[in-house]
Amino acid sequence: MDVLVVGGTGAAGRAAVVALTARGHSVRALSRSGSTDVPGATGYRGDLSTGAGLKEAMSGVEAVIDASNVLSQSYDVAVKALVGGTRRLLDAEAAAGVRHHVLLSIVAIDGVPFGYYRAKVAQEQAVAEGSVPYTILRATQFHEFAGQMADRMSFGPFVPVPMFVTRPVAVSEVGAALADAVEAGPSGRAPDLHGPRVENVVDMARRTLKARGKRRIVVPLPLPGAIGRVMRSGQLGGTDGVAGVQTFDEWVRRGTDGA
Numbered sequence: 001m002d003v004l005v006v007g008g009t010g011a012a013g014r015a016a017v018v019a020l021t022a023r024g025h026s027v028r029a030l031s032r033s034g035s036t037d038v039p040g041a042t043g044y045r046g047d048l049s050t051g052a053g054l055k056e057a058m059s060g061v062e063a064v065i066d067a068s069n070v071l072s073q074s075y076d077v078a079v080k081a082l083v084g085g086t087r088r089l090l091d092a093e094a095a096a097g098v099r100h101h102v103l104l105s106i107v108a109i110d111g112v113p114f115g116y117y118r119a120k121v122a123q124e125q126a127v128a129e130g131s132v133p134y135t136i137l138r139a140t141q142f143h144e145f146a147g148q149m150a151d152r153m154s155f156g157p158f159v160p161v162p163m164f165v166t167r168p169v170a171v172s173e174v175g176a177a178l179a180d181a182v183e184a185g186p187s188g189r190a191p192d193l194h195g196p197r198v199e200n201v202v203d204m205a206r207r208t209l210k211a212r213g214k215r216r217i218v219v220p221l222p223l224p225g226a227i228g229r230v231m232r233s234g235q236l237g238g239t240d241g242v243a244g245v246q247t248f249d250e251w252v253r254r255g256t257d258g259a
């Protein structure tokens with residue numbers, strides 16, 4: 001099958017490309033950089049915020065995976081990027097005759113008063129209301145998650161990390177689940193995917209930085225109010241769905257990705 005992975009150079013997108021190419025699919029990876037360094041994929045340059053490059057990347061494609069992201073916690077910024085980008089993507093898909101849109105989202109975010117999560121829920125809604133048959137796969141935070149935060153939110157030697165608890169999952173298993181979704185065809189909401197064990201994200205950050213040989217000081221950040229209560233409650237680890245296999249311990253032992 002010809003598949004386009006939007007955000008195909010990111011953590012989840014790259015994993016989806018690896019899984020799809022291993023199963024013999026023909027894969028294109030779209031990003032603003034248009035990078036072609038994703039093994040097995042043809043790189044396409046495109047931008048969801050303008051729609052540039054979408055038509056060219058989509059010609060002849062049967063399924064599109066949206067594994068793009070926006071690095072903002074503000075609802076206004078995130079909803080403009082995620083919902084606006086989704087609408088542009090769905091319009092291009094409808095015009096090109098794409099038969100399946102697969103969105104990657106996050107477990108247990110309904111009603112959580114956090115701008116980025118509210119924008120992800122709005123993005124899911126835009127997909128569900130769109131004209132292209134869809135699958136929405138929700139996953140918990142990846143094993144890479146604490147490292148991603150450290151890369152993006154360091155202040156000198158200090159790395160502020162929100163205090164919360166989740167059941168992190170291997171991104172390779174998320175990539176495989178996205179490939180499963182493509183092969184299964186439009187299914188609406190797929191079963192949630194979570195990791196095998198509960199972990200503390202502050203601890204994940206410390207262990208990721210240690211494994212990378214980085215001398216940084218992790219500063220636990222207690223989030224206030226309702227958002228803090230949700231994050232500490234373990235809600236984001238999910239309650240049911242499919243359990244991944246690789247533990248955070250195993251992932252650290254195999255060597256963390258990133259800088």
Ligand SMILES: NC(=O)c1ccc[n+]([C@@H]2O[C@H](COP(=O)([O-])OP(=O)(O)OC[C@H]3O[C@@H](n4cnc5c(N)ncnc54)[C@H](OP(=O)(O)O)[C@@H]3O)[C@@H](O)[C@H]2O)c1
Pocket residue numbers: 006007008009010011012013030031032033034046047048049067068069070085104105106107120139140141142144145148
């Ligand atoms: N990280 C987690 O723990 C986690 C857990 C569950 C679900 N998710 C969801 O999974 C999705 C992917 O997350 P991730 O952590 O894999 O993201 P990521 O590593 O930050 O990668 C984002 C990808 O999107 C591309 N991109 C960003 N803006 C774009 C735009 N305007 N147009 C086209 N491409 C654009 C980036 O490439 P360029 O910058 O070159 O454009 C990159 O390829 C997100 O929707 C997130 O909510 C993440």
